[in-house]
Amino acid sequence: MAANIKKELADIDLGDKRRERRIMRLASRMAEAPSESLRASSGGWSEAIAAFRLFKNKNVTHGKILDAHRKPTLARAAKSPRLLFISDTTELDYTSHKALAEVGRLDHEKRRGFYAHNHLLVDEDSGVALGLYGSKIWTREEKDAERDHKEIPFEEKESLRWFEGYLQACSLVAAKPLRQVLYVGDRESDIYEILVEHAERSSEGKPAADLLIRAGRDRALDEKKKFLFERVRNATRLGDFELNVTAKKQMKKKTVDGKTGTRRLVERTKRTATLEVRATTVSLRGPYRKHGGKLPNLSVNVVVVREKDPPEGQEPVEWILLTTLPVDTFDQVLRVIEAYAKRWLIEEFHRILKSGCRVEQIQLRKGNALLCAVALYFIVAWRILYVRDVCRDAPELPCTHFFSEAEWRAAFIIQRKLIGTSPPSLGEVVELIGKIGGHMGRKKDPPPGPECLWKGLEKLRHYVEMGQALGAL
C-alpha cells in the first residue's frame, strides 16, 4: 500500500529537504503495515530513533502534514460535481499512557486524551472518500467542564468547531461555484447558528454549502406549542426505503415513562430495515441566546425515515434530517437519505484509525510528536477506505496505483503458488490481500472490507521481507 503515498505529502514544507524525505519514507512504511507499532514499522532501531527525532522537531506538526494532504485531496475532488463534506468528532483516548505529557481531559476527569474533529471529502455519486479536508485537535480544559453551558458565548464553545467546518465547506463552493457541496453532520452538529449562516449567505448571494444535519433536539416551530418532531412524524408518507443496518453496541440513556434513566448498553442487531419516508417544510422559531439575543425564524426542509416493524426488543431506526436541499419529489428525498447514509464512511475511517492503525497505542511521550504520528495514520487510514472503494468502482485499474511490485508479487506467490509476471488488476490484488487477511472470498461474499485489508497487509509485510531475504522478490 506504499506505492504513491508519497504523493500525499509531495507539498509538505518542513523547512528541510531531509526531513521531508524522511517523513515520506516513514509514511510509506506505515502504509505497508498499518497495524504494526511505530518502532516495528520504521524498520530498525536507528530509523526509529530518527523518526522520533523528526516528530519532536518543532517544524513538524499535525497541521502541516494534513495541509500537505489537502492539496491532492482537492485535486481528486476537482473531478466531482457533487461533494459531501462529512464532519465528525472522535476521541483519542490515552488514559493508560501515563507518561504522555500535554494531554487534556475527555468527558470524565479520569479519562485523558485528545478530541479530533475531522472533515472527510466524499464524491456524492460514487461514494468514494477522496481524502481529509482538515482536522481540528483540541483538549478540554478543566475550567470549561465546570462552566454553565448557557453562560459560555458561542465563540468559546466547543461546538464552534461544527460552525467553522461549515465555513470551510462554503469556501469549497467559493473556489468552484458550479460545484455542489453538501455539509453532512450527525446530531451533534444540530446547531441553529449554522442554519442561520446558510440563510444569510444565500440571501446575500454569497457561496453557501448546502446542509444535511441530523436533528438532535426537538425544536419549537413558529406556531404556538408546536414542535418539530411531532410535525414531521405526521407528514404524508412518500414511500419506503431499504437500509442495511449494521450491528452496534452503544451506551444509551433509556427513557421509561417519560423519565430519562441511567445509561444502559443497547445492542442493535444486523438487519435489512424497511424505512418509511416522509418529508415536509417547517418554519423553526429562532432560539434565544444569552449572548446575542433572539436568532431569526427559518424555513427548513425536513426528511424523516422511520423503521417499520423493527425486530422484537429493538428500537426502530429513525433519522430526522434537516436539509436545505429540495424535497419536493420522492427522488429528491431519496438523494437526501442516500447522502446521509454515506456519513457512515467517517465512522469507518475512525474505526480504521483506532482498530486498524491502533493510534491509541502509540507510545510517544510528547503530545505534539504523538499527534504528528496520528496525522500520518490519518492518511494511511483514509487510503485503506479509498482503495476499498476505488476497487469496487474500477477493479480493472492496474494494482500499481497502490501496491509495490514486491507486494503484489508476494501476494501472488502466497495465494496462487505462482510467480506472477505482469502486474495484475487492482481488484485481483485486493482480493488476494483480503484472503491473506481472512476474507472468505466465496461467490456470495462482498469484496474484502477494511479489516481484512489491514490484517492482510500486516502479514503481507512479513512475506515481503522473507521473500526479499531469500532473493525471491
Ligand SMILES: [Mn+2]
Ligand atoms: Mn459524532
